[in-house]
Every structure is written in C-alpha cells, then in structure tokens.
Amino acid sequence: MYDLLIQRVDVLQIANGAPVILPQHDIAIAGQRIVAIAPAISAGLARETLDGAGQLAIPGLINSHAHIAMSLFRGVAEDVPIEEWFNGFIWPLETNLTPEDVYWGALLGIAEMIEAGVTCVADHYFAADAIAQAVQESGMRALLAWTLFSGADEHDQLARARQFTEQWHGAAGDRIRVWMGPHAPYTCTPSFLRRVGQTARELGVGIHIHLAETAGQVAQSMAAHGQSPVQLVRDTGLFEVPAIAAHVAHVAPEDIATLAAHGVAVAVTPKTEMKLGIGVAPVTAMRAAGVTVAIGSDGAASNNTYDVLESARLLALLEKLRNSDARALPIGATLELATTAGARALRWDDIGVLQVGARADLALVHCATAHTQPLHDPAAALLYSSQPADVSTVIIDGRIVMRDRVLLTIDKSRVLREVTARIERLTQRQTEQRMAVYPELAAGE
Ligand SMILES: [Zn+2]
Known part of the structure; x- marks a missing residue:
C-alpha cells in the first residue's frame, strides 16, 4: 500500500x-x-x-548556503560595498536579534523556500536552536550550523555548538543534521579554527565556512599568514572532515587542486557575489578539476530572495559570459548544481533525485x-x-x-504579522555594537 x-x-x-x-x-x-x-x-x-x-x-531543490533568518533584513543594506554592508549594517543590526526573532525570520525564509520548490537548506547562523525549531515544525529538511567567531567567549561558543549538535543532529527523523559553522578565516583565528576542526572530528560531523570571498581577503591572508585563505584553512585541519566552503570567488589553481584533493564542496551564491561586486567562483575550472560545486542563495540581506533556481540561472549566464562560450554550464549541469551536487555537498546521499529508494x-x-x-x-x-x-x-x-x-505546515499570515511587529526594533542601528568586525583590507587586485 x-x-x-x-x-x-x-x-x-x-x-x-x-x-x-x-x-x-x-x-x-x-x-x-x-x-x-x-x-x-x-x-x-x-x-x-x-x-x-x-x-x-x-x-526538491537544495540550497547549499543560506542564512534564512536574514529574511528579516531583506532590503536594508542596498548598494553598499561589503565592508560597509557588514560593519555599517548587518553586524550592528544582528545584535538586536533575540532567539524569538530568529525563529520567526527562519519561518519566513522557509515559507519562501517551500513556495519556490526548495526542500533542503544548509543554513549558517546564530541562535540556531531557534532555527532548528522552525525547521522541525515546518517539515523542512536542513543541515544547520551555529555561526562561530573568534573572541573572548570562544570556549563557551564551542561548548554551545557541541551541545546544539548533540541535541539536534539526526533529529526529526533525520530531517535535521548539524555541522560546525566557523564564520570565516578573517573572523576566526587559525588556533580557533583548529579547535573547531577538532570538535567536528570528535562529533563525527562536517564544517561549513565562508572562504575567499574577495580579492582583499586573499591579499590580507597572504600578508598576515603568507598563505591564501584556502591553504590556511587546510592547514588548520578543517578539510579533514566533510566541508562546504561558501563563495570561494578568488582562488589560484593550487587552491582549486587543494579543494578537489580534500573533497571540499563549494557553494556558489552568484547573486550575492554580483550585488556586492566581489567576484564569482570559476565554476567551470572547479568542476573540471573535480570539485563539487553547488548553488546557494546566501542571506536575503544580500540576495533578496531564497529562489534557488534564480541563483542557478544567474550562474549559468555568468559562466557563459565569463568564458565567452554559450556551451558553458549547460542546462543539465546547472540543474545538477541545485539537486544532485547539492546533495553531494551536504553529504546527504538519498536526496536530490527522483528515483526509487x-x-x-x-x-x-x-x-x-x-x-x-x-x-x-x-x-x-x-x-x-x-x-x-x-x-x-x-x-x-x-x-x-x-x-x-x-x-500546510506554516501559518504564513501569523509569520508575516510577527515579522512586521518586530521590524522597527530590529532595524535600529547602533554601529558601535557589532556581532564581529570586518577587517580593513587592502583593495586587492
Ligand atoms: Zn553567507
């Protein structure tokens, strides 16, 4: 039956x-x-x-990199460069968030994704237990990571991430899985990244990180560490566990070889990269080297939508333009980024296909x-x-x-009411309070 x-x-x-x-x-x-x-x-x-x-x-489409609760900040930081986007808008605004805000923001993002045929998301945010609650109730499938920054409370952050993993990894009939979420090599010290990798190994989970988003980040990494972000992160041991690296727009051939050798999946979020003017991953070269490339939306504060097909479409067009070749990233390969490659990136082997079993x-x-x-x-x-x-x-x-x-699982009118009621408080900006600080970087090439 x-x-x-x-x-x-x-x-x-x-x-x-x-x-x-x-x-x-x-x-x-x-x-x-x-x-x-x-x-x-x-x-x-x-x-x-x-x-x-x-x-x-x-x-069902797979969104391989998102911050779904950032639906709350859709449209608040338009036409600004990445440093101002972080330091002037997003990181001050995020200090306003309570776990309850994150819960309603997550439900809004999930509602939008379901309405766009997205059935699985790899999310990276704080108050991730509130997101897990929203995922559980909505029937969504998700790979969650609690965002970690270096700072005085590193020890407490790791303990919380460990507890979150133990509570939610495999929950809701395995609809929810948990990886570790170090933010980026420019917001986490190498020693902290090492400890995060160690914790991921102990828990038997992977990691999800932002990597090599801008040319300035690469130049700063070279100046400070004598290594590209990709080589630096490899040396911290983070690539010894399953890994999703988001953006990865600026890489040398040896970086691509490193990603391929360690099975690191790249989540490209082309609409964010285009809007912030930071550059887009060399997808054709990465795929040719054997790197799993998947598609992500990133947060709604930079993408404005969680429409995965829109992001896939943009990436196919960009690859054709970049390579001056209409044959680059054809339809089947592009649809794979949002389905089978997404499943491979998340190491979730029985989703992303319409097949028996x-x-x-x-x-x-x-x-x-x-x-x-x-x-x-x-x-x-x-x-x-x-x-x-x-x-x-x-x-x-x-x-x-x-x-x-x-x-059928989300009361959308209630979600919209709850979000609307929060917006005035959430959009008050005190720029001296920030979640983290985006470093002043050399302009890069
Ligand atoms: Zn991101």
Missing part, C-alpha cells in the same frame, strides 16, 4: 548531466521514500492521490503558463522561464507541505 500516488506527471531526472523526462508517469510514495515510478500505477494501491497532469515533477523530496511545477509555453524543452523552461509561483505542490520526506500554493 502506498501513502501517496502522484498521477500522470512528467518526471524530471538528470542522468550524467543530461535532463531526461519520463512523460505521464506516476510516482508512488510510502513513508518517507519514493517506492515506484512507472506509468499507470493502480490508484487502488494508494491511500491518497494527487493529479500531476500538466505539471513537471522535479527533485530516494527520500520523497519533490516539487510539482505548472508548465501550462504563458511564460513557459509551448513546452519544447521542459528542462529549459524550468531553468530559464519558470517562476517560483509556478510551483504548485511540495513534498518533503513524504509529507505534503504545500498543496496548490497553500502552505
């Missing part, structure tokens, strides 16, 4: 970088997993059916819209024409969390 049968849907699979469509198939789900994909499965075998006609079933994380996308018809190429329509509002229904771990655009 199946719990759910999705009928007559076009199924998107990606095999070796190429999209494949299985037309008019049924998808049977039992418990948390996909148990059959075939034409005309008997509806009598299912407790519940969903009509998928005219829709495309896609693997995989976790039932998927979205149904309407294709009968003016902006996607006629449907010569469903994968092209998805990547280059679709909009988040085309996503009708989302299933995570076998559970329907959105049906016909109605969120």
Whole structure:
C-alpha cells in the first residue's frame, strides 16, 4: 500500500548531466521514500492521490548556503560595498536579534523556500536552536550550523555548538543534521579554527565556512599568514572532515587542486557575489578539476530572495559570459548544481533525485503558463522561464507541505504579522555594537 500516488506527471531526472523526462508517469510514495515510478500505477494501491497532469515533477531543490533568518533584513543594506554592508549594517543590526526573532525570520525564509520548490537548506547562523525549531515544525529538511567567531567567549561558543549538535543532529527523523559553522578565516583565528576542526572530528560531523570571498581577503591572508585563505584553512585541519566552503570567488589553481584533493564542496551564491561586486567562483575550472560545486542563495540581506533556481540561472549566464562560450554550464549541469551536487555537498546521499529508494523530496511545477509555453524543452523552461509561483505542490520526506500554493505546515499570515511587529526594533542601528568586525583590507587586485 502506498501513502501517496502522484498521477500522470512528467518526471524530471538528470542522468550524467543530461535532463531526461519520463512523460505521464506516476510516482508512488510510502513513508518517507519514493517506492515506484512507472506509468499507470493502480490508484487502488494508494491511500491518497494527487493529479500531476500538466505539471513537471522535479527533485526538491537544495540550497547549499543560506542564512534564512536574514529574511528579516531583506532590503536594508542596498548598494553598499561589503565592508560597509557588514560593519555599517548587518553586524550592528544582528545584535538586536533575540532567539524569538530568529525563529520567526527562519519561518519566513522557509515559507519562501517551500513556495519556490526548495526542500533542503544548509543554513549558517546564530541562535540556531531557534532555527532548528522552525525547521522541525515546518517539515523542512536542513543541515544547520551555529555561526562561530573568534573572541573572548570562544570556549563557551564551542561548548554551545557541541551541545546544539548533540541535541539536534539526526533529529526529526533525520530531517535535521548539524555541522560546525566557523564564520570565516578573517573572523576566526587559525588556533580557533583548529579547535573547531577538532570538535567536528570528535562529533563525527562536517564544517561549513565562508572562504575567499574577495580579492582583499586573499591579499590580507597572504600578508598576515603568507598563505591564501584556502591553504590556511587546510592547514588548520578543517578539510579533514566533510566541508562546504561558501563563495570561494578568488582562488589560484593550487587552491582549486587543494579543494578537489580534500573533497571540499563549494557553494556558489552568484547573486550575492554580483550585488556586492566581489567576484564569482570559476565554476567551470572547479568542476573540471573535480570539485563539487553547488548553488546557494546566501542571506536575503544580500540576495533578496531564497529562489534557488534564480541563483542557478544567474550562474549559468555568468559562466557563459565569463568564458565567452554559450556551451558553458549547460542546462543539465546547472540543474545538477541545485539537486544532485547539492546533495553531494551536504553529504546527504538519498536526496536530490527522483528515483526509487530516494527520500520523497519533490516539487510539482505548472508548465501550462504563458511564460513557459509551448513546452519544447521542459528542462529549459524550468531553468530559464519558470517562476517560483509556478510551483504548485511540495513534498518533503513524504509529507505534503504545500498543496496548490497553500502552505500546510506554516501559518504564513501569523509569520508575516510577527515579522512586521518586530521590524522597527530590529532595524535600529547602533554601529558601535557589532556581532564581529570586518577587517580593513587592502583593495586587492
Ligand atoms: Zn553567507
């Protein structure tokens, strides 16, 4: 007996970088997993059916780098360079946050992601226990990291991160996993990074870090340590555990070789990199070297949306422009960044695909819209024409969390009320109070 049968849907699979469509198939789900994909499965075998006609079933999208509670700061720091973005806006504003604020901000970000077909997120923030609560209640899937900075309270931060890991890693039927989240090599000392790596090894978890975001950061690392950020972090032992490095826009060939040799996954967040004018990772060169490249949104204070397909689309366009080659990052490879490569980056091996045995994380996308018809190429329509509002229904771990655009696990009007009520307090800026300090860097090349 199946719990759910999705009928007559076009199924998107990606095999070796190429999209494949299985037309008019049924998808049977039992418990948390996909148990059959075939034409005309008997509806009598299912407790519940969903009509998928005219829709495309896609693997739930994976957001490999985000700060979902930063939905609260969407639009507060526009058209400013990264140093002012951090020191003048984000880090002063974040001192206003209470765990309750983070909880409502996280629910807002999760609601937006589910509405855009995103079913899994690798998040990096503080008050991560409030985020875990939001993830648990909403039915979302997440890999959470509690952001760590160097400072007088390093010992307490590590103890809290350890306790958070022990409490939440594997929680909610393994929908929630936890890694360590050292912020970056420019906000964490090498000795602190070493201790974080040691803790990750002891707990058997990975790490998620920001790395080589700007040319100035690389120049400063060379001046202070005689090493690039990538080589510095490698020497602290952080790459001895599974690792996601976000941004990684400025790397030399030996850095790319190091990332490949240690199996470090790179989460590129092209909209943030473009908006802050900091440069975008050399994705084609990284992939050619064997680096797993995945796609992230980053926070809504720099991206403004958690629309993973928009970020993937931007990255494909950038790679074509950078390489002066329309063949760079083709559709199948780009969709992989947001699905199978995301799963590889998060070391979550049974998501990111629509296959028998995989976790039932998927979205149904309407294709009968003016902006996607006629449907010569469903994968092209998805990547280059679709909009988040085309996503009708989302299933995570076998559970329907959105049906016909109605969120079933999140009270969206309450979330919007709670967020609105907080905004005046949250946007008061006292720049002498900051979460951390972005260092003054040489301009870089
Ligand atoms: Zn980030």
